Amino acid sequence: MPFHLSADQSACPRVLVINPNSTVAFTEAMMSALRATDVQLDFYTAPTDTAPASIEGTYDSVVSAAACLKELRTEVGKWDGFVVACFSAHPLTNALRELTSAPVMSILEAPLLYASTLGSRVGILTTSPRWEPLLNHDVASLHLTGQNAAGVVSSGLKVLDLESLPREQVMRRLCDKAREELQDRRQADVIVLGCAGMVGLDTAIREACRPGMVVLDPVRCALEMCVSLIRIGGKTSKIGIYATA
CATH class of the missing domain: 3.40.50.12500 (Rossmann fold)
Incomplete structure (x- = not known):
């Protein structure tokens, strides 16, 4: 399964950390390295059949974004924040900002x-x-x-x-x-x-x-910034660039 969901069922906010490539080892490394005391951390790995194993340029970025959105676009309401774990201006970041008012943080x-x-x-x-x-x-x-x-x-x-x-x-x-x-x-x-x-x-x-x-x-920085926005009630604006169509 592409999702690794927290066993914690408390009322804490939930953040989804997204690995937009299909290499599970990278997701597992983030799962081992990241800790958060006041949020639930869930993880997602892009599907192996449609996403690249690594992202090495623009083409890979576009393909991986499409692969992730196919599975995520109807599920975004489940999380209070998102981290897109590709060090680039990955198109998935702005796409998610259009789909949700939850904060979406890039590791760049x-x-x-x-x-x-x-x-x-x-x-x-x-x-x-x-x-x-x-x-x-x-x-x-x-x-x-x-x-x-x-x-x-x-x-x-x-x-x-x-x-x-x-x-x-x-x-x-x-x-x-x-x-x-x-x-x-x-x-x-x-x-x-x-x-x-x-x-x-x-x-x-x-x-x-x-x-x-x-x-x-960069992943820790993005998680901390995402969580801080959740704490202060920060939302992705729906006036202007990320307005819902």
């Missing part, structure tokens, strides 16, 4: 907004070189370029490498890039991890950098 937007309050030279550590121009474009389209002064740096790893390669090899590559390229060469003071597959790796990468470096896990 949330950490950049948090980072802008924590430092002045924010850098993104992503996966393959393909994502460098794609993320520069996506960040600009969200009007967040000013929050990304240190730019986007590729680790050279593909998305699926994060799950399939030996952990030691993955961590060595990520830590080296964070330290040598973002910290030393680009003078970043905040590093945002640029892939949902990096969930839970922030502490190890922070420890590889100089004292005082801030490293943000």
Whole structure:
């Protein structure tokens, strides 16, 4: 089943964390890494028969959004908030905002907004070189370029490498890039991890950098921002861009 529902049946708000690719291991990693004390966390993995195993560009994003919406569009009323766990301006984010008044948080937007309050030279550590121009474009389209002064740096790893390669090899590559390229060469003071597959790796990468470096896990940031909006009664506006047709 694509849904992993919380066993908690209390009256707490419910948040659905969406993995828009079909790799269950990424969903399981988020399930292990994420904790919330005052909301129920449910998880969703895109269907294996129609969604890509990883999202490596615009085509994959569109296909994965369509696959998810086929299953989610009639179910959105069950949740009080949503996290779209793809580090991009994924089309599923705005599509869900049109379908619901619940807050829908992107793991690209949330950490950049948090980072802008924590430092002045924010850098993104992503996966393959393909994502460098794609993320520069996506960040600009969200009007967040000013929050990304240190730019986007590729680790050279593909998305699926994060799950399939030996952990030691993955961590060595990520830590080296964070330290040598973002910290030393680009003078970043905040590093945002640029892939949902990096969930839970922030502490190890922070420890590889100089004292005082801030490293943000994008999935945790998006969940916290979504939950904070629920707490203050924040809703997706239905006047303007996300108005119901």
